[in-house]
Amino acid sequence: MDELPGSLGTSASLALRFGQTIFSTASLLFMCLDVEFYSYTAFCYLVTVMGLVVPWSMTLMIVDVYSVFFRYLPRRPRITTIIILGDLALSYLSLAAACSTASTTYLLVHLGRSYCPAKLCTRYQLSAAMAFLSWFLSLGSSLFNLWLLPSL
Amino acid sequence: MDELPGSLGTSASLALRFGQTIFSTASLLFMCLDVEFYSYTAFCYLVTVMGLVVPWSMTLMIVDVYSVFFRYLPRRPRITTIIILGDLALSYLSLAAACSTASTTYLLVHLGRSYCPAKLCTRYQLSAAMAFLSWFLSLGSSLFNLWLLPSL
Numbered sequence: 001m002d003e004l005p006g007s008l009g010t011s012a013s014l015a016l017r018f019g020q021t022i023f024s025t026a027s028l029l030f031m032c033l034d035v036e037f038y039s040y041t042a043f044c045y046l047v048t049v050m051g052l053v054v055p056w057s058m059t060l061m062i063v064d065v066y067s068v069f070f071r072y073l074p075r076r077p078r079i080t081t082i083i084i085l086g087d088l089a090l091s092y093l094s095l096a097a098a099c100s101t102a103s104t105t106y107l108l109v110h111l112g113r114s115y116c117p118a119k120l121c122t123r124y125q126l127s128a129a130m131a132f133l134s135w136f137l138s139l140g141s142s143l144f145n146l147w148l149l150p151s152l
Numbered sequence: 153m154d155e156l157p158g159s160l161g162t163s164a165s166l167a168l169r170f171g172q173t174i175f176s177t178a179s180l181l182f183m184c185l186d187v188e189f190y191s192y193t194a195f196c197y198l199v200t201v202m203g204l205v206v207p208w209s210m211t212l213m214i215v216d217v218y219s220v221f222f223r224y225l226p227r228r229p230r231i232t233t234i235i236i237l238g239d240l241a242l243s244y245l246s247l248a249a250a251c252s253t254a255s256t257t258y259l260l261v262h263l264g265r266s267y268c269p270a271k272l273c274t275r276y277q278l279s280a281a282m283a284f285l286s287w288f289l290s291l292g293s294s295l296f297n298l299w300l301l302p303s304l
Binding site for chain 1: 192193194244247248249251252253254255256258259260263291298301302
């Protein structure tokens with residue numbers, strides 16, 4: 001069971017965490033690099049949530065890098081439980097943020113160009129898409145770790 | 153472990169399922185009883201998801217009623233796993249629907265009364281609130297059953 005791919009400390013987990021870091025950072029940057037996101041609550045919420053997801057997945061990525069390339073870390077049930085709960089909570093939060101951003105952007109696009117210039121709207125859409133991808137990978141990590149938990 | 157409150161077949165589970173049925177039906181009715189929900193994708197999505205949640209929670213409520221009042225049903229790992237996966241999937245879907253509806257409604261309210269008459273907007277808000285409550289109870293059911301799974 002120690003070889004289960006996707007659980008903490010394996011190379012599959014490292015790949016998942018790497019993807020989460022990339023996508024959540026991309027989502028944050030697409031939303032933050034223009035200054036108009038304060039106008040809508042949904043966009044502020046996305047920025048807040050991605051501000052939580054980025055350090056979380058980056059920390060776990062560093063742990064995975066250490067475990068894969070340097071020294072294999074033993075798994076402890078308590079730490080795994082905390083990671084599973086954190087992943088589940090963050091995946092719910094990032095799904096909520098992605099959905100809010102997507103529906104707000106959709107509505108802005110359909111209201112016409114006065115509410116949302118073409119360049120800004122594309123950015124919002126890209127940011128929502130990146131948030132969805134980050135949610136999906138976070139859900140994957142969480143489920144793989146959950147699968148491992150009973151054997152610990 | 154058979155007495156764990158909240159797992160399938162207990163009275164706490166019955167209460168959770170009852171709440172889910174009430175809230176998801178209320179959310180569906182608040183959204184459907186006026187005919188304008190076709191205009192926005194988020195509202196159509198909410199109606200679709202609540203149309204899945206209502207029969208699911210109603211079926212499980214009937215199973216719980218049978219188990220609590222008539223004859224105690226033995227738990228089987230495979231059926232419990234299916235129920236946990238269904239609950240998790242539906243809780244993600246209903247969270248997504250609730251967030252989309254809430255952010256669309258928020259934007260419509262802030263755009264002014266021409267987009268959203270006062271009576272309709274209150275209905276949309278109530279519908280989103282009910283969807284959030286339904287998500288919360290569904291998450292509860294799912295976590296309680298998940299807690300029980302390793303002991304089966």
